[in-house]
Amino acid sequence: xxxxxxxxxxxxxxxxINEHNYRYYVLADPVIGDYEFxxxxxxxxxxxxxxxxxxxxxxxxxxxxxxxxxxxxxxRHKYPMLSLSNTYSREELTAFDQxxxxxxxxxxYEYVCELKFDGVAIGVTYREGELERAATRGxxxxxxxxxxxxxxxxxxxxxxxxxxxxxAFEVRGEVYMPHHSFVQLNRAKEKNGEATFANPRNAAAxxxxxxxxxxxxxxxxxxxxxxxxGENLPFSNHWDSLNTLKQWGFKVSDRISKCTGIEEVFSxxxxxxxxxxxxxxxxDGVVIKVNNYRQxxxxxxxxxxxxxxxxxxxxAERGLTKLLDVIYQVGRTGAVTPVxxxxxxxxxxxxxxxxxxxxQDRMEELGLHDKDSVYVEKGGDIIPKIVGxxxxxxxxxxxPLHFIDNSPxxxxxLKRDKGEAVHYCPNSEECPPQIQGRIEHFISRRAMNIDxxxxxxxxxxxxxxxxxxxxxxxxxxxxxxIGLEKTITDPETGKSRTLSFREKTVRNILNALQTSKEVxxxxxxxxxxxxxxxxxxxxxxxxxxxxxxNLMNASREELIRVDDVGDKVASGIEAHFNDPRNTEIVxxxxxxxxxxxxxxxxxxxxxxxxxxxSFVISGVFHNHSREEIRQLxxxxxxxxxxxxxxxxxxxxxxxxxxxxKRKKAEALDIPIISEEDLLNMMQxxxx
Ligand code: IVH
Numbered sequence: 001x002x003x004x005x006x007x008x009x010x011x012x013x014x015x016x017i018n019e020h021n022y023r024y025y026v027l028a029d030p031v032i033g034d035y036e037f038x039x040x041x042x043x044x045x046x047x048x049x050x051x052x053x054x055x056x057x058x059x060x061x062x063x064x065x066x067x068x069x070x071x072x073x074x075x076r077h078k079y080p081m082l083s084l085s086n087t088y089s090r091e092e093l094t095a096f097d098q099x100x101x102x103x104x105x106x107x108x109y110e111y112v113c114e115l116k117f118d119g120v121a122i123g124v125t126y127r128e129g130e131l132e133r134a135a136t137r138g139x140x141x142x143x144x145x146x147x148x149x150x151x152x153x154x155x156x157x158x159x160x161x162x163x164x165x166x167x168a169f170e171v172r173g174e175v176y177m178p179h180h181s182f183v184q185l186n187r188a189k190e191k192n193g194e195a196t197f198a199n200p201r202n203a204a205a206x207x208x209x210x211x212x213x214x215x216x217x218x219x220x221x222x223x224x225x226x227x228x229x230g231e232n233l234p235f236s237n238h239w240d241s242l243n244t245l246k247q248w249g250f251k252v253s254d255r256i257s258k259c260t261g262i263e264e265v266f267s268x269x270x271x272x273x274x275x276x277x278x279x280x281x282x283x284d285g286v287v288i289k290v291n292n293y294r295q296x297x298x299x300x301x302x303x304x305x306x307x308x309x310x311x312x313x314x315x316a317e318r319g320l321t322k323l324l325d326v327i328y329q330v331g332r333t334g335a336v337t338p339v340x341x342x343x344x345x346x347x348x349x350x351x352x353x354x355x356x357x358x359x360q361d362r363m364e365e366l367g368l369h370d371k372d373s374v375y376v377e378k379g380g381d382i383i384p385k386i387v388g389x390x391x392x393x394x395x396x397x398x399x400p401l402h403f404i405d406n407s408p409x410x411x412x413x414l415k416r417d418k419g420e421a422v423h424y425c426p427n428s429e430e431c432p433p434q435i436q437g438r439i440e441h442f443i444s445r446r447a448m449n450i451d452x453x454x455x456x457x458x459x460x461x462x463x464x465x466x467x468x469x470x471x472x473x474x475x476x477x478x479x480x481x482i483g484l485e486k487t488i489t490d491p492e493t494g495k496s497r498t499l500s501f502r503e504k505t506v507r508n509i510l511n512a513l514q515t516s517k518e519v520x521x522x523x524x525x526x527x528x529x530x531x532x533x534x535x536x537x538x539x540x541x542x543x544x545x546x547x548x549x550n551l552m553n554a555s556r557e558e559l560i561r562v563d564d565v566g567d568k569v570a571s572g573i574e575a576h577f578n579d580p581r582n583t584e585i586v587x588x589x590x591x592x593x594x595x596x597x598x599x600x601x602x603x604x605x606x607x608x609x610x611x612x613x614s615f616v617i618s619g620v621f622h623n624h625s626r627e628e629i630r631q632l633x634x635x636x637x638x639x640x641x642x643x644x645x646x647x648x649x650x651x652x653x654x655x656x657x658x659x660x661k662r663k664k665a666e667a668l669d670i671p672i673i674s675e676e677d678l679l680n681m682m683q684x685x686x687x
Contacts, residue, residue: 006051010059013044017060018159025155025222026251058130058151058158065152065213072136072144072209078170079229079620079655081123081137083304084287084311090266093288096310097262100290103299103307110291111259112238113268116311117224118282119176119204122150127168131158136208139445141625149208150175152217155251162248169230171250173223177204178281181220198350200282222281225250229620231655237291258291269312276314285313294658297618300642303536303627316377319352320390321345323372326357326401330409332437333531334424338363338403340374340386347378355384359421360403369398409433429581435462435469438529442470446535447527448516452508456499460486470527471585473513474592481506521547521595528586531572540564541573543635547597548586552577598635609682610638614647618661619654621675626654629675636682644670652678 001009017040024030024037041061048055055061087093100109121137134150136143150156153175177185177200185203186196197203207219228241235241239258246252255272259265265288272286290296290308299307325341338357345352355376357363366389368374373393378384403423406413412427428434439458443450450473453461461467466480485500501509519527522542526535533541544562545551551573559570576582590596615633617626617640624632629652630640644651644664651665651672665672673681 001047001050003051003054006047007054010044010047010051010054010056013040013047014056014060016040017044018157021060021063021154022157022249026249060158062151062158063154063217065148065215065217067148067213068211069146069148069213070211072146074138074142075133075135075145076142077123077135077138077140078125078622079123080625081121081140081143081172082301082306083140084309085302085305086285086311086313088313088315090269093265093310093312094262096288097265099307100299104295107295108260109295110239111265112242112289112291113257113259113265114226114287114289115224115253115255115272115279115283116285116287116313117174117176117226117253118201118284119174119223120201120208121172122146122175122208122223123170123172124150124156125168125170126160129160129162131156132168144209146208148213149210149216150223152213153221153223156223157249160248160250164234166230166232166234169228169233171225171245172227172229173225173250175204175208175221175223176200176281177207177219178222180280181222185219202350223251224253226252226287229656233656236293236659238289238293238296239291259288273314283314285311287311293656294660297656297658297661301626317347318375318377318387319345319347320373320375321352323368323370323374323386326363326368328404328408330407330425330431330433332434332441332529334426334428334431334434336404336407336414336423336425340368342374342376345376347376347384350378352376352378352384355386357386360416360423361421363401363403368401369394370401371395371398407431432462439467439470439473441529442473442527444527447523448519449523450509450512450516452505452512456486456488457501457505457509460484460499469585469588470529471588471592474589474594476510476513478506478510481509517593517595519595521598524589524594524596525551528576528582530576532569533572537564537569539631542598543631548590549596552583552586610636613638613649615640615650615652616642616644616648616661616665617652617654619657621654623675629678632678632682644668650678 017037020030020032020037020040041064044059045061048059048061087096122134123137123143124134125132131147131151133145134147134156135145138144151158179200182197182200182203189196197206203219204221207216207221210216210219225245226242227238228245233241235244239256242252242256255275257268259268269286272283276283288310290299296306296308301307322343323340324343327339327341329337329339331337338359340355340357342353342355357366357368366374366386368386368389371394373390374386375388375390376384377387404414407425407427410425410427410431412425412431414423415426416423425431425434428438436459439462442448443453443458445451453473458467461476461481461484463486464484466476466484467473481501482503483501485498487496487498489496520542522539525542525548526533526538540562541551545554554573556570556574559565559573560567577586586596610633615638617629617633620626621629633640633652641648644661646668648665648668648670651661651670652675653662653672654675662672
């Protein structure tokens with residue numbers, strides 16, 4: 001066969017296979033049998049072998065896998081992958097609806113209701129109609145690139161059937177393992193004496209991370225697509241986007257519904273709740289989204305969630321089992337959590353052995369007695385919890401259980417602050433989990449990001465007496481570290497390995513510590529591990545006070561004056577800095593060269609380049625999240641407004657900006673600038 005002929009035949013076979021694949025896996029309406037399909041595939045594979053240079057990276061033959069990925073590289077999402085806020089009751093949904101109505105100022109609106117698939121979120125990018133890249137959600141900002149594995153999922157098109165010319169777009173969806181594949185997989189595992197997966201979600205997640213894509217292909221994963229992002233998309237609402245995605249060849253659930261008013265949403269939920277048990281895959285609720293893109297934009301986002309969507313999670317499944325013991329865990333801030341140890345029980349497909357009891361009040365409310373029979377609930381990704389006791393099964397003479405008085409770790413008498421539910425161990429200095437927890441928090445990715453020091457390593461350093469406080473990290477020397485060693489035993493498998501600090505490890509640790517000195521003040525402040533001080537609050541305080549000294553010297557009134565700072569946060573800060581041990585740590589960190597002040601130009605007190613300028617931000621950006629753009633502007637003295645008026649100086653436009661905003665800006669002659677323009681503007685002025 002001549003090359004030209006081969007090329008034509010390969011194209012023909014690929015098109016046929018893609019079409020049959022689509023009919024089988026997306027439409028569930030095959031027109032040929034397996035045998036015929038296999039024949040076509042075999043012919044294609046053999047031609048591609050004979051003419052290797054004609055092999056296309058998105059040939060349907062790639063579905064069978066074969067490529068091995070040693071390490072899944074981290075990739076930054078072009079559009080952040082957000083999650084949804086959860087509701088569990090119709091009252092909460094009604095409240096959501098009221099917020100939407102208020103946010104839209106009385107305009108009419110519609111919802112699209114969808115299933116909430118219980119699997120693994122992915123984002124798949126297409127360029128010029130071809131699958132380019134697939135990634136997991138990760139932390140929402142960056143995930144792992146798993147393209148090769150995703151290509152083996154037959155319902156995900158490798159090439160899209162679109163006539164609209166859109167150079168690039170990204171679909172979002174949920175990879176899941178259908179029940180029949182899950183049962184098959186676990187049976188095979190059992191037969192081979194391997195550990196089985198607890199539920200289909202874990203199985204899907206585990207499968208996507210297999211190194212050998214041929215094995216992934218054997219796992220029979222599937223994927224529903226529930227959204228699309230991109231520039232110049234040919235629709236202006238979510239409903240149309242889903243229907244267009246269907247036409248482009250994506251698998252979109254047919255259980256989507258357009259609803260007007262919350263009552264219609266309730267009926268949808270009732271219908272799905274009844275149908276849930278018959279579905280061939282797991283769902284853990286439904287998702288409700290405002291349909292119109294312009295309205296979505298108007299409602300906007302909180303720091304974590306869209307305000308235009310919410311999930312309604314189904315009531316968790318319940319099991320009855322025996323309470324064997326209550327143990328008490330001490331966390332990084334000294335908070336003590338009672339945990340119930342249970343006789344193993346299977347709930348919603350997974351084995352539950354422990355359940356959180358939250359705090360003393362919760363324990364007393366349940367009125368737990370020794371060896372009680374308890375109801376345990378587990379739903380989706382929620383930690384199992386005890387929801388009730390079957391008193392009729394209580395053994396005669398059983399004694400009531402009481403919360404402990406002393407720390408199980410260090411024996412110190414526990415404290416409980418007025419108005420607080422949580423007990424804590426005040427021995428922050430010497431209580432082992434607190435020492436460990438503080439250091440782990442300090443080095444964590446969102447804090448100082450010292451990733452060459454994992455949990456095992458910090459544990460070893462603490463045990464060997466090399467570190468006790470976070471400040472000790474910066475005194476570590478090469479000699480302190482080299483040659484340290486310990487044996488780690490995996491509690492699951494019982495296998496042991498030796499962790500030892502060799503030349504390269506030591507160099508990496510010391511370099512990472514050095515680099516961490518560049519971490520900006522707001523993250524250093526978060527890293528200090530002050531009670532109740534989360535990331536967002538740390539950022540606000542850092543920007544407000546500009547440096548650690550101003551914060552440490554601030555009166556309670558000054559603290560409370562900061563947006564969103566309440567009594568709890570203020571008390572946390574006061575208590576932290578009233579402890580001379582903590583001020584000593586701050587001094588040591590200062591001497592080590594950490595950033596304990598905002599860089600000069602970023603404090604709000606210093607008038608800077610954007611001073612007096614008013615900005616409106618709209619759309620999705622390539623290199624920064626919207627929140628980051630907001631901060632960049634505010635750091636330089638600019639102010640952000642929610643809507644355009646004659647007082648607006650600039651409209652910063654990202655992708656998918658609503659047409660209304662553009663129109664208004666144009667009408668008022670307000671310059672529309674891109675993310676790049678904004679960055680240049682800041683750069684040009686030399687700040
Ligand atoms: S929309 C901004 N739709 O639920 C909106 N998510 O907590 C983002 N999920 O990680 C998500 N089914 O993996 C959306 N029909 C659906 C979904 C869905 C399942 C998952 C998704 C995400 C999580 C959100």
